[in-house]
Amino acid sequence: MSTRDLTQSIMRRKPLNDIEEENKHSGLFKSLGLWQLTAIGVGGIIGVGIFSLAGLVAAGNEDTPGVGPAVLISFLIAGLASAAAALSYAEFAGMIPRAGSAYTYGYVALGEVIGWFIGWDLLLEYIAIVAVVAIGISGYFEAFLSGLGIHLPTWMASTPDEGKGGIINIPAILVCLLVTWILSRGTKAFGRFELVAVAIKVVLILFIIGLGVFYIDTNNYNPFMPSGFGPVLAGSATVFFAVFGYDAMSTAAEEATDGKKHMPKAIVLSLIVAMLLYVAATLVLTGMxxxxxxxxxxxxxxxxxxxxxxxxxxxxxxxxxxxxxxVMLTFLLGVTRVWFSMSRDGLLPGWFAGTDKHGTPQRVTWIAGISSALLAGVFPIKAVADLTNIGILAAFVVVCLAVIVFRYKRPDAPRTFRLPLMPFIPAFGVLASALLIWQLPADTKWRFGVWLIIGLAIYFFYGRKHSLMNPNSPRHAEAEEMHRPVG
Incomplete structure (x- = not known):
C-alpha cells in the first residue's frame, strides 16, 4: 500500500448521514429524558471532586504543597477550561446523538485514526475515573467506621504506594463491583437510581454549605494563597477531574428519548449547577x-x-x-458505551457490542467494572486521578479542534445548538487544556504515551483492517446493507 493510500485509509471520516440509520439498529433502549440526562451529568461531575480532591489540593501532601483557600481558584480555572469544552460537546451532541461521545465526534470531523486514538484514550480514562472515585469512597467509608469505633486493618484498606503499610484496598474493589452490578440491570433502572441519588447528593451539599457557613473562621482564609500561583495552577490540573462528567453523559445519547434536543441543554445545565456548588463548598471547607x-x-x-x-x-x-x-455509575456507563460504539464500527471485535434483554452491553460492562476494581485496589488516588485527567484533557483538545473543523467543513449540517463566538471559545479550550496537561507530572505523561502506543499497534493490526469504513472489511457488506435506502 502506498503512503497516499495509507493516509487516505486512516483519515477516512464516518459520514454524518450514517449515524441515524445505525442508531435504529443499535439494540440500546431509548429511556432517558432531559432531567435524567442532567442528573447523569451532575452525577458525573459532583462527587469525589468536592468530597476528596478539594481537601487533597487544599492540604497538599509530601509531593505537592497545599494551595490553601486558593483551591477555589484552582476550581475556577479548571471550570473555565471545562466550559469551553462543554459548549463544544453541546454543539456536537445536538448533531450526533450517538454513543461514543468524543470518539464519534473525532471520527466524523477529523478522521478514523483520530477517532480511534480518542476512543482508546477514553477506555483507559473512564475506567481510571471509576477507580479514583472508588478510592475516594473507601476513604469516607473508613471515616464512617472510625466514627463508630471500628478500624479496618491497614493491609486491606490502602495500597502499598500510600506509605501506610497497606497491601490492597478491598473496600474500593467491592464498590467497583457493586456499581457494575447496578449498571448491568439496564439503563432505565440506572436512570431512576441516578435521579434519586443525585437529588440526595445536591441536598447533602446544600446542607453542608448551609450548616458549615456558621462555623467559618475568616482567619483560616489568611493567607489565601500560601504557596503562590504555581501550585494553584498545578492544582487546577488535579481538580480538573471534578469539572467534567457531561462528556460521559453524552455517551448515553442513543438512549435519550430526544437526544438532539435534550443533550445540549443537559450538558450546559449540569456544568452550571456543579460549578455553583463547587465555589460555595470550597469556601466552606477552607473556612471551617x-x-x-x-x-x-x-x-x-x-x-x-x-x-x-x-x-x-x-x-x-x-x-x-x-x-x-x-460518579462511578456515570463513567462506567461512559466507558461501556464508547467500547460498544468502537466495536460496532469494527475497530474492536464485534463480540463486545452484544446487548442483552435490558438493552445493556453486558460483556463490556463487566470487563470494565472488573478492570476498574483491579486499578482501585492497588494504586493511590492521586496517581490514578492524574492519569484520568491527562486523558480527558486530550479528549477535550480533540473535541474543541473538531468543532472548529466541522463548522467550516459542514456549515450546512443541522445543529440544534450553535457554539457562540466561534472559533474563539473552542480555541481557548484547546489552549487551556494543553496548559493543564503541561502541569501534570512527567510519569503521568509517560504512562499515557505508552497506552497510546499500545493503541496504535492494535489499530494498525486490527482496527484499520476490520473497520466498517474499509471496503475490504468482512463486515463492510453488512454495513452497506444497513445504510441502503428501503424501496
Missing part, C-alpha cells in the same frame, strides 16, 4: 478548618469533626458514599 489540618481523604468529615460536630461528620461520610456512587 485551617488548610494544613484538612484530611485529604475525607475533607468535610474532617472539617465538621474539627468544630465539634463528629455526628455530622459521620452523617456526611454515609451520604458521601451514596452520592459519589453516581
Amino acid at each position: 478548618q485551617n488548610y494544613k489540618d484538612i484530611d485529604p481523604a475525607a475533607g468535610f468529615a474532617s472539617a465538621f469533626t474539627s468544630v465539634g460536630l463528629p455526628v455530622i461528620a459521620t452523617i456526611i461520610s454515609v451520604f458521601a458514599v451514596l452520592s459519589i456512587l453516581t
Whole structure:
C-alpha cells in the first residue's frame, strides 16, 4: 500500500448521514429524558471532586504543597477550561446523538485514526475515573467506621504506594463491583437510581454549605494563597477531574428519548449547577478548618469533626458514599458505551457490542467494572486521578479542534445548538487544556504515551483492517446493507 493510500485509509471520516440509520439498529433502549440526562451529568461531575480532591489540593501532601483557600481558584480555572469544552460537546451532541461521545465526534470531523486514538484514550480514562472515585469512597467509608469505633486493618484498606503499610484496598474493589452490578440491570433502572441519588447528593451539599457557613473562621482564609500561583495552577490540573462528567453523559445519547434536543441543554445545565456548588463548598471547607489540618481523604468529615460536630461528620461520610456512587455509575456507563460504539464500527471485535434483554452491553460492562476494581485496589488516588485527567484533557483538545473543523467543513449540517463566538471559545479550550496537561507530572505523561502506543499497534493490526469504513472489511457488506435506502 502506498503512503497516499495509507493516509487516505486512516483519515477516512464516518459520514454524518450514517449515524441515524445505525442508531435504529443499535439494540440500546431509548429511556432517558432531559432531567435524567442532567442528573447523569451532575452525577458525573459532583462527587469525589468536592468530597476528596478539594481537601487533597487544599492540604497538599509530601509531593505537592497545599494551595490553601486558593483551591477555589484552582476550581475556577479548571471550570473555565471545562466550559469551553462543554459548549463544544453541546454543539456536537445536538448533531450526533450517538454513543461514543468524543470518539464519534473525532471520527466524523477529523478522521478514523483520530477517532480511534480518542476512543482508546477514553477506555483507559473512564475506567481510571471509576477507580479514583472508588478510592475516594473507601476513604469516607473508613471515616464512617472510625466514627463508630471500628478500624479496618491497614493491609486491606490502602495500597502499598500510600506509605501506610497497606497491601490492597478491598473496600474500593467491592464498590467497583457493586456499581457494575447496578449498571448491568439496564439503563432505565440506572436512570431512576441516578435521579434519586443525585437529588440526595445536591441536598447533602446544600446542607453542608448551609450548616458549615456558621462555623467559618475568616482567619483560616489568611493567607489565601500560601504557596503562590504555581501550585494553584498545578492544582487546577488535579481538580480538573471534578469539572467534567457531561462528556460521559453524552455517551448515553442513543438512549435519550430526544437526544438532539435534550443533550445540549443537559450538558450546559449540569456544568452550571456543579460549578455553583463547587465555589460555595470550597469556601466552606477552607473556612471551617485551617488548610494544613484538612484530611485529604475525607475533607468535610474532617472539617465538621474539627468544630465539634463528629455526628455530622459521620452523617456526611454515609451520604458521601451514596452520592459519589453516581460518579462511578456515570463513567462506567461512559466507558461501556464508547467500547460498544468502537466495536460496532469494527475497530474492536464485534463480540463486545452484544446487548442483552435490558438493552445493556453486558460483556463490556463487566470487563470494565472488573478492570476498574483491579486499578482501585492497588494504586493511590492521586496517581490514578492524574492519569484520568491527562486523558480527558486530550479528549477535550480533540473535541474543541473538531468543532472548529466541522463548522467550516459542514456549515450546512443541522445543529440544534450553535457554539457562540466561534472559533474563539473552542480555541481557548484547546489552549487551556494543553496548559493543564503541561502541569501534570512527567510519569503521568509517560504512562499515557505508552497506552497510546499500545493503541496504535492494535489499530494498525486490527482496527484499520476490520473497520466498517474499509471496503475490504468482512463486515463492510453488512454495513452497506444497513445504510441502503428501503424501496
